[in-house]
Amino acid sequence: MSLEVTVTPHTRDENSTSAQLSLGKKSLTVETSASVPLDQSATPWLAPALLVAMRHDVSVTLPGSVDATALEGADQAQKVLNTWYPQRMRRVEVDATPAEPETAPDGRGVGCFFSGGVDSFYSTVKHLDEITHLIFIHGFDIALDNEDLAERSRRALREAARDLGRPLIEVRTNLRQVHARFGLDWEAHSHGSLLAHVSLLLAPHLRKVYLPSSFVAGELVPYATHPDLDPLWSSSRVDIVHDGLEAARAQKIAAFADNEAAMNNLRVCWYNKDNDYNCGRCEKCLRTMINIKIAGAAGKCRTLPAEVDLDLYDHTYMNSGGVESAKENLNVMKVMGYEDPELEAALRRAIDRPWLANELLHARKLASLAPEFVKFVWKQGRAQLGSGRG
Ligand SMILES: [Zn+2]
Incomplete structure (x- = not known):
């Protein structure tokens, strides 16, 4: 076959x-x-x-x-x-x-995938002299049928792109769903090839495309976008470049903290329906606020509160990404010489939090989304906690 x-x-x-x-x-x-x-x-x-x-x-x-x-x-x-x-x-x-390699048209530009988050702003600002276009894909992080979220994201990203002075190329694809139906794992196998697909489709306009990395060198694991894999999807017309391995998130923010367009438009949380900004209360927002503090840029970001509520952080559910980011923040505090004993203690508590205590917070988080289901999970958790203590 x-x-x-x-x-x-x-x-x-x-x-x-x-x-x-x-x-x-x-x-x-x-x-x-x-x-x-x-x-x-x-x-x-x-x-x-x-x-x-x-x-x-x-x-x-x-x-x-x-x-x-x-x-x-x-x-x-x-x-x-x-x-x-x-x-x-x-x-x-x-x-x-x-x-045979075709002669590519002259005057083609350089693109960078752009979601408005820390990794994309870092790579964009770092290569802004060279970058001519930013690229947003509906069907990558945002589900194709979630038109409301896609529209809010497009509006926000157009504004960010305008402030950076670069046009936003908007792409839509159902490749993620098709890959899923063929049994491919999005995180492990699939999403890098979607970025490669879009990069090469843009060959009439771009000679190079940057893929902002979410990992730091030294923490790399097999993953669908990876510095050892992404460049191999290049063609004679488009170079695909994995970018940003040298910096942790706090270091990335320190690098673009003086760029007003970035600090006015940084968006890490897309599920806040009340307004166009980050909610300032979820784990992703809190970890970014901690990153900003460590970067010495507290108060500079217009889209997130300046003060980190550590009590709220103590009561926020940590998924594996949250725990990894707490570890990264602890490490980068040392590297950047940032001293804050209270923050350090809060990061250690997040890393060492017992499993059940964290699951109870998960149940509470779900409660706000689906009250009846969560009451059930919450009760189960309390019962387990009770028997665990006995
Ligand atoms: Zn949030």
């Missing part, structure tokens, strides 16, 4: 492209559109199709010709993925005709 990819060039609507991925009886169509014309060749479909083929241990056939550099890189990418996930990502044959 082979994964057959059929790319339908959109001759009338250059801002859209689609491809059908067929494997046995299963046939699913990926549709991607943008606010600018897109490359209509098969090359941008190589990374996302290859992942499906590797997951199912079948060869993949791409129509027409595919950029020779992208094909060579994809071969290396297969090695990386197969080393990380020997059972779930197998090495497979790629059936495609290598295309």
Whole structure:
């Protein structure tokens, strides 16, 4: 069996492209559109199709010709993925005709994926001299059917992009859903190939695209975006660059603390329906406020409260990301020579918090979302706590 990819060039609507991925009886169509014309060749479909083929241990056939550099890189990418996930990502044959490098149009720019958070502002401000476009993808973090959140995000990001003086390219794709239906894990396998897909689709406009890293060097684990993997999805026309490994979040904020556009528009929390800003009370907001404090920039960010309420932090549910960020903050306090015994103690309490105490906070958080269900979980938790103490 082979994964057959059929790319339908959109001759009338250059801002859209689609491809059908067929494997046995299963046939699913990926549709991607943008606010600018897109490359209509098969090359941008190589990374996302290859992942499906590797997951199912079948060869993949791409129509027409595919950029020779992208094909060579994809071969290396297969090695990386197969080393990380020997059972779930197998090495497979790629059936495609290598295309000679085309002469790319002159004057193309440099893009950076942009969600308005710490990582994107860091990479954007760091390379602002070079960056000509920012890129937002609906269907990446934000579910395709959540139009309300997508619209609020687009509005906020357009404002941020305008303040930075760079146009925002807006993209929409259902690739994440299609990958999920082919059994790919979004975090571990899939999301890097979506970024590669979009990067290569933007070849008519961009010669290089930055992918802001969420990890610090030394803490890297196998993950769908990774400095060892992302550049391998490049083509002869577009360089894909994984950026920002050198800095922890507090160090990233310190680097852009004097940039007004960044400090006026930083958004880390998108679930606040009351207004367009961060809620200032969830774990993601609190960790960022702590980052800002450590960066010596307290009071400079217009979209978050200046003071961190450590009592609230003590009573906020910590998911694994929250615990990791508490560890990172403790470490970066030392590195940056920032002394604050109360904050340090609060970070240690968050890291050492007993499992059940944390789960009770989780139940309380859910309570605000679904009262009846949560009353049940809360009661169960209290009962467990009671028996645990006895
Ligand atoms: Zn929040």
